[in-house]
Amino acid sequence: MPHVTYLGFPRIGRRRELKRALESHWKGETSASDLLATAASLRQRHWQLAREAGADSVPVNDFSLYDHVLDAAVAVDAIPARYRDLHDRAPLAAYFAMARGHQDGTFDLRALEMTKWFDTNYHYLVPELHAGQLFRARPEKAVAEYREAVAAGHAARPVLLGPVTFLLLSKTVDGSHPLGLLDALLPAWLDLVDALAAEGTAWIQVDEPALALDLDVGTRDAFRRVYDALAARSSAKILLATYFGALDGNLGLAASLPVAGLHVDLARASAQLHAVLDALPDGRVLSAGLVDGRNVWLSDPEAILPRLEALTERVPSDRLWIAPSCSLLHVPIDASDEKQLPGELNQWLSFARQKIGELRLYADAAAGSAEAANALVRQNDIVARRLASPEVVRSAVRARARGLTPQFSQRRSGYAHRAAVQRDRFGLPPLPTTTIGSFPQTLELRTARAAFRAGKLDEIAYDTVLRDEVRRAVRFQEDAGIDVLVHGEPERNDMVEYFGEQLEGYAFTKYGWVQSYGSRCVKPPIIYGDVARPAAMTVAWSSYAQSLTTKPMKGMLTGPVTMLQWSFVRDDLPRADVCRQIALALRDEVHDLERAGIGIVQIDEPALREGLPLRRADWDAYLDWAVEAFRITAGGTSDATQVHTHMCYSEFNDIIEAVAAMDADVISIETSRSRMELLEAFTRFQYPNGIGPGVYDIHSPRVPAQAEMADLLARALQVLAPEQLWVNPDCGLKTRGWKEVGEALTGMVAVARAARERLVQPA
Ligand SMILES: Nc1nc2c(c(=O)[nH]1)N[C@@H](CNc1ccc(C(=O)N[C@@H](CCC(=O)N[C@@H](CCC(=O)N[C@@H](CCC(=O)O)C(=O)O)C(=O)O)C(=O)O)cc1)CN2
Ligand code: MET
Ligand SMILES: [Zn+2]
Numbered sequence: 001m002p003h004v005t006y007l008g009f010p011r012i013g014r015r016r017e018l019k020r021a022l023e024s025h026w027k028g029e030t031s032a033s034d035l036l037a038t039a040a041s042l043r044q045r046h047w048q049l050a051r052e053a054g055a056d057s058v059p060v061n062d063f064s065l066y067d068h069v070l071d072a073a074v075a076v077d078a079i080p081a082r083y084r085d086l087h088d089r090a091p092l093a094a095y096f097a098m099a100r101g102h103q104d105g106t107f108d109l110r111a112l113e114m115t116k117w118f119d120t121n122y123h124y125l126v127p128e129l130h131a132g133q134l135f136r137a138r139p140e141k142a143v144a145e146y147r148e149a150v151a152a153g154h155a156a157r158p159v160l161l162g163p164v165t166f167l168l169l170s171k172t173v174d175g176s177h178p179l180g181l182l183d184a185l186l187p188a189w190l191d192l193v194d195a196l197a198a199e200g201t202a203w204i205q206v207d208e209p210a211l212a213l214d215l216d217v218g219t220r221d222a223f224r225r226v227y228d229a230l231a232a233r234s235s236a237k238i239l240l241a242t243y244f245g246a247l248d249g250n251l252g253l254a255a256s257l258p259v260a261g262l263h264v265d266l267a268r269a270s271a272q273l274h275a276v277l278d279a280l281p282d283g284r285v286l287s288a289g290l291v292d293g294r295n296v297w298l299s300d301p302e303a304i305l306p307r308l309e310a311l312t313e314r315v316p317s318d319r320l321w322i323a324p325s326c327s328l329l330h331v332p333i334d335a336s337d338e339k340q341l342p343g344e345l346n347q348w349l350s351f352a353r354q355k356i357g358e359l360r361l362y363a364d365a366a367a368g369s370a371e372a373a374n375a376l377v378r379q380n381d382i383v384a385r386r387l388a389s390p391e392v393v394r395s396a397v398r399a400r401a402r403g404l405t406p407q408f409s410q411r412r413s414g415y416a417h418r419a420a421v422q423r424d425r426f427g428l429p430p431l432p433t434t435t436i437g438s439f440p441q442t443l444e445l446r447t448a449r450a451a452f453r454a455g456k457l458d459e460i461a462y463d464t465v466l467r468d469e470v471r472r473a474v475r476f477q478e479d480a481g482i483d484v485l486v487h488g489e490p491e492r493n494d495m496v497e498y499f500g501e502q503l504e505g506y507a508f509t510k511y512g513w514v515q516s517y518g519s520r521c522v523k524p525p526i527i528y529g530d531v532a533r534p535a536a537m538t539v540a541w542s543s544y545a546q547s548l549t550t551k552p553m554k555g556m557l558t559g560p561v562t563m564l565q566w567s568f569v570r571d572d573l574p575r576a577d578v579c580r581q582i583a584l585a586l587r588d589e590v591h592d593l594e595r596a597g598i599g600i601v602q603i604d605e606p607a608l609r610e611g612l613p614l615r616r617a618d619w620d621a622y623l624d625w626a627v628e629a630f631r632i633t634a635g636g637t638s639d640a641t642q643v644h645t646h647m648c649y650s651e652f653n654d655i656i657e658a659v660a661a662m663d664a665d666v667i668s669i670e671t672s673r674s675r676m677e678l679l680e681a682f683t684r685f686q687y688p689n690g691i692g693p694g695v696y697d698i699h700s701p702r703v704p705a706q707a708e709m710a711d712l713l714a715r716a717l718q719v720l721a722p723e724q725l726w727v728n729p730d731c732g733l734k735t736r737g738w739k740e741v742g743e744a745l746t747g748m749v750a751v752a753r754a755a756r757e758r759l760v761q762p763a
Contacts, residue, residue, distance in 0.1 A: 008327025054360025500525030694730030
């Protein structure tokens with residue numbers, strides 16, 4: 001019978017227990033040992049849950065207190081020098097300092113840079129390395145978690161991030177190529193393997209998702225060196241795990257590496273099944289990623305069973321494993337918690353627990369269980385009902401999408417003309433200041449929303465809380481001297497979920513939390529049907545906020561690509577089509593805002609870069625429809641309406657043409673953690689429109705010194721024209737507290753004013 005396993009499990013907990021434990025520890029309310037006890041009990045609970053759902057073995061060391069890439073760095077002692085002192089005194093505090101920065105009487109430490117994990121909404125901390133770096137094995141965490149699982153009676157398999165992927169995800173402070181550190185890293189990494197093997201583990205899972213990327217010769221060679229060295233040194237059985245896409249041109253390489261087993265993604269890349277079967281040498285274990293670890297739909301037995309049959313025909317059953325395509329980190333834990341979904345939706349869904357259960361059924365059916373086969377017949381009916389459900393088709397939406405013409409994606413005039421019209425309309429000073437949209441989501445605000453949702457606070461009272469919050473944000477911005485104001489987004493639980501709740505075709509869960517970074521989670525809404533906007537979504541809030549001030553109030557929307565990318569998306573329609581439906585719905589909102597007198601509208605697209613396919617061959621097709629969707633949303637607006645967009649964590653070098661093609665009048669981007677590195681692309685390309693490179697790292701509770709922001713602004717002024725520069729934070733302020741925000745934004749305005757003076761009277 002095939003062996004049922006999984007590559008990793010969500011860490012945050014069904015009710016976000018880890019989030020609460022982390023945040024209370026950070027506030028100083030609970031001790032390190034309280035936090036570690038919660039973490040340990042979550043690990044136990046999750047292994048247990050997975051076993052009960054049907055897993056034969058469990059991964060360990062997939063758990064993390066903050067991030068598994070940070071853990072991988074710590075496991076080879078790659079701790080940058082600035083954290084060393086703190087690390088020697090308090091390793092846990094230093095770990096969190098690397099993740100979120102640290103400010104006290106003695107230390108003032110910037111955090112590591114944070115960026116997206118492949119094409120997911122999960123963020124990892126970027127290991128910061130330098131040429132000549134020394135590495136040393138620190139196997140304590142992996143070993144301890146392995147012992148815990150074994151003591152609890154589980155067949156456990158430690159997970160390590162593979163050294164090649166680790167280096168490709170890292171950056172060096174001196175600009176040297178991270179792969180140049182392979183010789184230095186390898187002995188330490190092999191010591192980790194040895195330490196785990198010495199515990200007697202049967203298998204070690206080594207994750208190398210980089211094998212799903214386009215690889216150059218040097219990287220392919222690095223793979224050979226690592227796995228040859230590993231095979232020469234250790235007899236540990238290695239499951240080399242690849243996911244997030246097809247191996248394609250790397251299949252020969254992956255199949256030839258001297259490891260005991262290979263995991264392949266057969267959800268996103270089901271087409272590689274036969275090529276993998278042909279390439280895999282005899283005697284290897286094949287771990288087949290049959291069910292999708294990135295989406296929430298119950299799998300279709302009609303699609304999976306033939307694949308399973310092909311597998312069982314070619315691979316002896318003691319060498320066949322079946323698993324989700326990738327770690328379950330990217331889906332919520334348990335769909336059976338959801339009792340309030342429309343129609344039959346709750347039957348259509350499969351979260352982490354259900355996915356393991358599905359795999360159990362497939363394995364049992366393959367072994368001849370009639371009961372399992374019957375259950376799969378029933379599952380087949382459910383999936384067929386979803387695919388044929390009338391709830392998912394809206395003829396008006398389909399007709400409108402068919403009627404799209406190139407006209408829809410045009411502004412009336414080009415940027416130069418629009419800029420002149422807008423200069424006259426708004427009369428902003430040079431280096432105008434603004435913020436990205438959200439202001440602190442305080443505990444009071446979230447508590448009020450929770451009470452409102454629970455029916456314990458009536459609508460009028462909740463509305464009053466929100467209006468008070470808008471007034472506070474407007475007053476604060478006026479006092480601070482900010483030029484373009486925002487209403488602060490207090491009415492939004494999340495920038496995607498909030499819109500999903502108001503759009504038809506979207507459903508949302510009660511407990512469907514997925515970790516985004518550290519303690520921060522999102523509840524991605526579920527797109528199950530055609531998307532339409534029954535009524536205006538933001539106009540009342542923006543109008544109210546505008547009524548409180550004579551300064552321009554910026555309307556605030558989440559763009560179509562981000563609405564798509566940060567949702568769980570139906571799999572019965574191309575993503576491009578779903579995105580166009582969303583774009584049309586948002587376009588109506590833009591026009592309603594314009595009609596209500598809102599002169600500046602920001603259409604956030606922080607997920608544009610993240611949605612870029614992992615393989616270059618697929619980029620153009622994606623960028624075409626993604627840029628078009630943005631342009632449809634912004635299209636048809638008057639020249640006097642200033643369209644902003646915002647992106648964070650974006651590596652723009654490769655997509656700068658597409659960013660320019662969006663033709664937003666102003667773009668704000670995240671740049672402060674990377675010290676303005678991103679601007680290189682904008683200068684090389686001579687990006688013409690307005691641009692606000694963030695000067696304030698809002699993902700850290702640390703308040704930046706004015707000198708730091710001034711330095712960042714000066715760097716930006718070296719490479720961009722002063723007429724095109726805006727001054728703003730990296731991203732929205734919802735995760736921050738009012739006190740920090742007050743200090744930081746007051747400082748930011750002072751820095752912008754000082755720079756303005758220098759523009760007028762150069763020194
Ligand atoms: N979808 C999405 N992806 C994104 C971002 C984003 O903003 N949205 N930003 C980037 C960075 N990622 C982020 C992801 C999450 C958060 C974030 O702040 N999340 C909040 C939850 C947001 C939310 O849904 N809040 C709800 C529910 C809040 C809640 O927990 N309420 C309590 C009650 C009050 C309390 O005790 O806090 C409860 O229900 O139990 C609300 O405000 O209504 C959190 O983890 O704390 C920030 C950034 C990239 N990806
Ligand atoms: C992740 S991008 C966030 C943009 C949004 N307008 C905010 O300020 O929160
Ligand atoms: Zn942002």
